[in-house]
Amino acid sequence: MEERQLARTWTARVLTLYPDMFPGILGHSLTGRALREGLWQLETTSIREFGLGKHRAVDDTPTGGGAGMVLRADVLDAAIRARPVIGPLIYLSPRGRRFDQPMARALAAGPGVTLLCGRFEGVDERVIEHHGITEVSLGDFVLTGGEIAAQALIDASVRLIPRVLGNAESAVEESFSGNLLEHPQYTRPNDWNGRTVPEVLLSGNHAAIADWRRSSAERLTKERRPDLWRAHVQGTSADPNGSAQLSDAETFAEKGDHKED
Known part of the structure; x- marks a missing residue:
């Protein structure tokens, strides 16, 4: 090359x-x-x-x-x-x-x-x-x-x-920022196969949306990556042999x- x-x-x-x-x-x-x-x-x-x-x-x-x-x-x-x-x-x-x-x-x-x-x-x-x-x-x-x-x-x-x-914000809000997995993402159509986008995301209330995204990220991290969740709570790295x-x-x-x- x-x-x-x-x-x-x-x-x-x-x-x-x-x-x-x-x-x-x-x-x-x-x-x-x-x-x-x-x-x-x-x-x-x-x-x-x-x-x-x-x-x-x-x-x-x-x-x-x-x-x-x-x-x-x-x-x-x-x-x-x-x-x-x-x-x-x-x-x-x-x-x-x-x-x-x-x-x-x-x-x-x-x-x-x-x-x-x-x-x-x-x-x-x-x-x-x-x-x-x-x-x-x-x-x-x-x-x-x-x-x-x-x-x-x-x-x-x-x-x-x-x-x-x-978009510089993309790197800030994605998975592993603050030891949290990323929140779920949605786009149009708002109703697909009977599955609807959460109402809060359509509300235009930016504070409520931010709260929902934060709580969703915390829920997913607790469920899927307890090691990351412990590190998030303790404010430390999740990997003692890594970062x-x-x-x-x-x-x-x-x-x-x-x-x-």
């Missing part, structure tokens, strides 16, 4: 064996329009270019035995060093801290993010330690590779960049700590 270098523009740098997967879904809808308008930019680094030998080998068998293959530390190190690391250096990994809305906000507030997409059985632990890479997970499941997770993380962060969303460890959310986004010794 053609890449443009725009100074002081939020940048996602992605290290992957499959650069052709990008921008993928990020090239469509609001994120795609924002990409074309230069509100953010995408750089891809092909890990394969740093492979060894005639066949550009990037992996080897696990030391100590076991199934599958592991991405080599020397190959990944060369790929990481090929361009400046932008923002925090993150490896998409099922054993990482859980990605959440506070983390997306922290990333959106910084200069960008550098993402390492794993494959096979993962990456050599030594490159994670050497570069001080942060491991981040979308949830308790395993994907074939990190590319889908990387696109999800980028999408969640980019949409919070100023001017990407048409709590990233608080320093701003520090995390701004410093992008990594080692290159």
Whole structure:
């Protein structure tokens, strides 16, 4: 893909064996329009270019035995060093801290993010330690590779960049704001298949509508996400392994700590 270098523009740098997967879904809808308008930019680094030998080998068998293959530390190190690391250096990994809305906000507030997409059985632990890479997970499941997770993380962060969303209030009122799920949404027709829009939403009484939306959000959160509800009541993060460890959310986004010794 053609890449443009725009100074002081939020940048996602992605290290992957499959650069052709990008921008993928990020090239469509609001994120795609924002990409074309230069509100953010995408750089891809092909890990394969740093492979060894005639066949550009990037992996080897696990030391100590076991199934599958592991991405080599020397190959990944060369790929990481090929361009400046932008923002925090993150490896998409099922054993990482859980990605959440506070983390997306922290990333959106910084200069960008550098993402390492794993494959096979993962990456050599030594490159994670050497570069001080942060491991981040979308949830308790395993994907074939990190590319889908990387696109999800980028999408969640980019949409919070100023001017990407048409209505700034959208990012304030959606799910996970204040540890609450979003209230139900309705539109025309007011009566569909015998199901009607709640009368309060048609009343024009903005205070009553706000109260209804708030109470609906609280009810849904209590029913579906008791962990979020407890965090809402206590005024804390819902995930002790997620945004709590990233608080320093701003520090995390701004410093992008990594080692290159």
